[in-house]
Amino acid sequence: MAATCRFSIFRHDAAADEAPRFQQYEVPYTEGLTVLGGLIHIQQRLDGSLAFRYSCRAGVCGSCAMHINGRYRLACETQVADCKLDVAVRPLGHLPIVRDLVVDMGRFWKHYQHIKPYLIPGTPPPAAGEYVQTPDDRARLDVIIDCILCASCYGACTTTAADPEFLGPAALAKANRFLVDSRDAATEERLELVSGDHGVWRCHQIFSCQQVCPKSINPPGSIADLRRAAIRHRLRRRAHPE
Amino acid sequence: MQYTEVLVVGAGLAGLRAAIGVNERNHKALVLSKVHPLRSHSIAAQGGVNAALGNHHRGVTDTPLKHAFDTVKGSDYLADQDAAILMCEEAPKRIYELERWGCPFSRTVDGKIAQRPFGGAGFPRTAYAVDRTGHVMLHTLYEQAVRFEEYSERQEMGFLDEWLVTRLVVDAGVCCGVVAVNLLTGEVEGITAEAVIFGTGGSGRMYAQSTNALINSAHGMAVAYWAGVPLKDMEFIQFHPTTLWGTNILMTEGCRGEGGFLTNSEGKRFLADYPDSQKAMEVAPRDITARNMTREILAGRGVKGKYLNLDLRHLGADKINARLPGIREIAMSFAGVDPIVDPIPVIPAQHYTMGGISTNIHCETEVKGFYAAGEAACVSVHGGNRLGGNSLLDTVVFGAIAGWKAADFVDGKAAMKQGMKAVEAAVEEERKVLDALRNAAGTEDPAAIRDELGQAMQEGVGIFRDKEKIQKALGTVLALKGRFQDVKATYRGRGMNPELTNNLELRANLDVAEVVVRGALGREESRGSHFRVDFPQRDDARFLQHTVARHVDGEGKISFSPVALGTWEPKERKY
Ligand SMILES: Cc1cc2nc3c(=O)[nH]c(=O)nc-3n(C[C@H](O)[C@H](O)[C@H](O)COP(=O)(O)OP(=O)(O)OC[C@H]3O[C@@H](n4cnc5c(N)ncnc54)[C@H](O)[C@@H]3O)c2cc1C
Ligand code: FES
Numbered sequence: 030m031a032a033t034c035r036f037s038i039f040r041h042d043a044a045a046d047e048a049p050r051f052q053q054y055e056v057p058y059t060e061g062l063t064v065l066g067g068l069i070h071i072q073q074r075l076d077g078s079l080a081f082r083y084s085c086r087a088g089v090c091g092s093c094a095m096h097i098n099g100r101y102r103l104a105c106e107t108q109v110a111d112c113k114l115d116v117a118v119r120p121l122g123h124l125p126i127v128r129d130l131v132v133d134m135g136r137f138w139k140h141y142q143h144i145k146p147y148l149i150p151g152t153p154p155p156a157a158g159e160y161v162q163t164p165d166d167r168a169r170l171d172v173i174i175d176c177i178l179c180a181s182c183y184g185a186c187t188t189t190a191a192d193p194e195f196l197g198p199a200a201l202a203k204a205n206r207f208l209v210d211s212r213d214a215a216t217e218e219r220l221e222l223v224s225g226d227h228g229v230w231r232c233h234q235i236f237s238c239q240q241v242c243p244k245s246i247n248p249p250g251s252i253a254d255l256r257r258a259a260i261r262h263r264l265r266r267r268a269h270p271e
Numbered sequence: 272m273q274y275t276e277v278l279v280v281g282a283g284l285a286g287l288r289a290a291i292g293v294n295e296r297n298h299k300a301l302v303l304s305k306v307h308p309l310r311s312h313s314i315a316a317q318g319g320v321n322a323a324l325g326n327h328h329r330g331v332t333d334t335p336l337k338h339a340f341d342t343v344k345g346s347d348y349l350a351d352q353d354a355a356i357l358m359c360e361e362a363p364k365r366i367y368e369l370e371r372w373g374c375p376f377s378r379t380v381d382g383k384i385a386q387r388p389f390g391g392a393g394f395p396r397t398a399y400a401v402d403r404t405g406h407v408m409l410h411t412l413y414e415q416a417v418r419f420e421e422y423s424e425r426q427e428m429g430f431l432d433e434w435l436v437t438r439l440v441v442d443a444g445v446c447c448g449v450v451a452v453n454l455l456t457g458e459v460e461g462i463t464a465e466a467v468i469f470g471t472g473g474s475g476r477m478y479a480q481s482t483n484a485l486i487n488s489a490h491g492m493a494v495a496y497w498a499g500v501p502l503k504d505m506e507f508i509q510f511h512p513t514t515l516w517g518t519n520i521l522m523t524e525g526c527r528g529e530g531g532f533l534t535n536s537e538g539k540r541f542l543a544d545y546p547d548s549q550k551a552m553e554v555a556p557r558d559i560t561a562r563n564m565t566r567e568i569l570a571g572r573g574v575k576g577k578y579l580n581l582d583l584r585h586l587g588a589d590k591i592n593a594r595l596p597g598i599r600e601i602a603m604s605f606a607g608v609d610p611i612v613d614p615i616p617v618i619p620a621q622h623y624t625m626g627g628i629s630t631n632i633h634c635e636t637e638v639k640g641f642y643a644a645g646e647a648a649c650v651s652v653h654g655g656n657r658l659g660g661n662s663l664l665d666t667v668v669f670g671a672i673a674g675w676k677a678a679d680f681v682d683g684k685a686a687m688k689q690g691m692k693a694v695e696a697a698v699e700e701e702r703k704v705l706d707a708l709r710n711a712a713g714t715e716d717p718a719a720i721r722d723e724l725g726q727a728m729q730e731g732v733g734i735f736r737d738k739e740k741i742q743k744a745l746g747t748v749l750a751l752k753g754r755f756q757d758v759k760a761t762y763r764g765r766g767m768n769p770e771l772t773n774n775l776e777l778r779a780n781l782d783v784a785e786v787v788v789r790g791a792l793g794r795e796e797s798r799g800s801h802f803r804v805d806f807p808q809r810d811d812a813r814f815l816q817h818t819v820a821r822h823v824d825g826e827g828k829i830s831f832s833p834v835a836l837g838t839w840e841p842k843e844r845k846y
Contacts, residue, residue, distance in 0.1 A: 148373025
């Protein structure tokens with residue numbers, strides 16, 4: 030008999046159902062089957078109503094973050110074999126559920142927008158060509174620019190659970206990405222944006238975000254950097270009031 | 272009913288650059304996409320983007336015209352030469368612009384944008400950000416779009432995420448807007464617009480094996496085609512030489528640009544054995560490399576008879592980690608292979624759609640007020656074979672042009688909101704069509720149709736084609752189209768109905784697949800990626816022409832149109 034694997038999937042239609050439930054499916058197993066592959070099999074062949082997001086199937090677009098066997102991960106990067114052929118899936122945490130594994134990411138994007146996620150250069154662009162950036166300065170952007178905004182960190186964060194307005198690890202890391210960019214000059218403006226009531230000081234440094242990040246980004250490191258910069262910024266302002 | 276001045280459908284690189292272009296010319300842009308912008312397929316591009324910047328020490332004498340020549344030669348002379356020249360002249364502007372908007376390109380020692388060698392290029396001219404160039408470019412454009420949105424006073428930039436366009440509304444040759452489904456709620460709505468731009472991406476998923484995102488279903492191309500806009504050169508499908516064995520996830524050409532080898536079961540660099548790749552070896556253009564790899568496997572020299580090896584080991588851990596970390600990560604997660612220690616198993620697979628919605632050099636189509644750009648469009652700059660790094664370039668160059676031209680078109684309009692009535696009527700009709708599909712009580716399983724289509728395309732219009740195989744594929748595609756009429760639906764919900772979305776995309780896929788097959792059948796020559804075993808030579812006398820496909824009475828009708836020549840005489844392509 031061909032090998033099979035089991036999926037236990039969180040199902041919920043916020044508009045229609047009273048309570049969520051878990052539904053079981055059996056899926057034929059072939060070597061290399063990912064959790065996303067299994068979900069697609071279910072959607073296309075067993076249950077046309079199962080809702081979840083996906084796009085690249087290669088761990089680069091950030092669509093498919095979900096809670097798989099006890100941990101937030103990208104479904105497309107998770108091998109069913111590594112789940113011992115027994116897969117339990119829930120949606121991302123701390124965001125309203127639309128249906129099944131689809132959550133409303135509105136709040137996550139709102140926080141992203143809050144930190145002004147775009148380069149704000151201090152000098153007008155060079156007359157010709159590019160801003161010069163040394164390889165060392167460019168190296169400071171390594172890793173941190175790899176963020177795919179999948180929101181695994183947001184789901185894992187204990188502070189977002191308690192405070193929905195908390196900016197969250199991804200947005201804060203994004204703010205730091207611009208702070209460390211040699212071409213950006215909006216340091217003070219961004220520090221103001223991240224040091225409010227729901228900003229860097231809310232983080233309890235529990236490091237769950239770092240543990241789940243599929244791109245090995247270190248949001249707590251960014252948050253610590255932002256805190257230090259915010260303190261320096263405050264001291265400077267106290268020394269030189271406007 | 273919603274209204275906007277310019278509607279941009281698609282939020283990949285082409286769509287976002289178009290929307291910014293519309294704003295730059297002081298018009299409102301509404302960007303609609305079936306996935307959040309950052310989930311668009313552009314995010315996956317790895318290797319880089321071409322521009323004659325001359326930043327590499329071996330590239331100081333590079334010029335846009337040399338870039339254009341390489342593009343035309345790479346296209347096997349099917350590209351329109353004026354379009355290729357325009358793209359290559361605009362290239363440095365668009366790349367510097369991205370850099371100034373914050374795009375974190377990798378750097379040379381003197382702090383300039385770094386460039387690497389790519390196939391078919393006379394100089395190292397592919398600007399890159401490690402091996403995640405699409406990721407950083409898309410993030411940068413989205414960031415700018417967010418900036419425009421934030422700074423706007425009267426909603427000059429807006430987004431509709433997770434909306435699917437199912438119909439383009441054209442009235443008396445003028446574009447009036449679209450009908451779209453809000454995927455989260457299932458509502459069907461009309462959007463009236465003075466101009467519409469499609470940046471809806473490629474069609475890879477009609478093949479069973481493709482590097483493309485799973486959402487690349489040719490849907491945008493089909494919607495335009497159904498509305499009477501012709502598709503051009505659709506038989507030219509690029510097969511990328513190096514995709515991961517098993518999943519077909521791309522291993523960028525940058526692997527070879529950085530010095531990687533392709534080897535066979537005997538550990539030999541077999542490209543030396545084929546006259547057309549003897550000299551350029553691993554950095555010959557993609558069509559040539561993919562064919563020679565397939566020949567090698569057919570000759571029984573594939574590893575385990577199945578694949579070839581992409582060997583990076585001699586580059587060393589430092590270079591691999593510095594230049595190709597994303598490749599290493601993908602190879603480890605998806606194939607369990609660490610390229611520092613072992614060669615990567617690769618085979619060629621579908622990668623890029625050279626053809627698309629037929630436009631002129633201004634991104635205009637036959638329908639007034641309807642524009643297309645990026646992979647969805649065919650200007651044409653890629654002709655029979657696209658050079659690596661030219662597609663990202665195409666998206667930003669022609670995305671911007673489409674945005675500017677659409678804005679200018681709105682400026683020139685005497686009366687606004689004229690298309691409302693036509694859109695309203697189209698919404699009524701489309702609701703019926705969608706309801707019927709949602710409630711379809713047929714017997715045909717859509718998953719089976721999709722599988723059979725993918726297989727038929729692999730076999731009939733793959734790397735090596737001949738009349739018999741293509742005809743068989745045509746028979747299959749037509750039969751599948753027939754079977755789709757009796758498709759079965761099981762879920763009746765309106766909001767978040769993945770089955771309905773999948774069926775809509777499958778319907779699109781089938782019609783565009785038919786165009787690919789008919790184009791391949793009609794083109795009795797070999798040019799670029801289109802290789803006919805029964806007509807192995809290029810035949811300029813008969814086929815130095817674009818294929819044009821129109822949707823007539825539910826079927827694809829093929830005709831031809833001239834290629835813009837004028838600067839370079841077509842010659843035999845030698846590398
Ligand atoms: C793995 C990979 C690597 C690549 N690497 C390179 C590279 O290094 N260099 C290079 O030059 N090229 C590369 N390419 C090619 C290049 O990435 C693509 O051609 C390019 O990104 C396409 O961009 P686009 O904006 O035209 O379309 P996409 O990025 O595909 O965007 C299409 C948009 O349209 C939307 N859409 C589609 N249909 C509808 C509809 N009906 N309704 C609403 N929205 C719709 C989608 O949601 C999406 O937002 C690569 C391609 C692949 C597959
Ligand atoms: S589908 Fe893109 S990250 Fe999983």
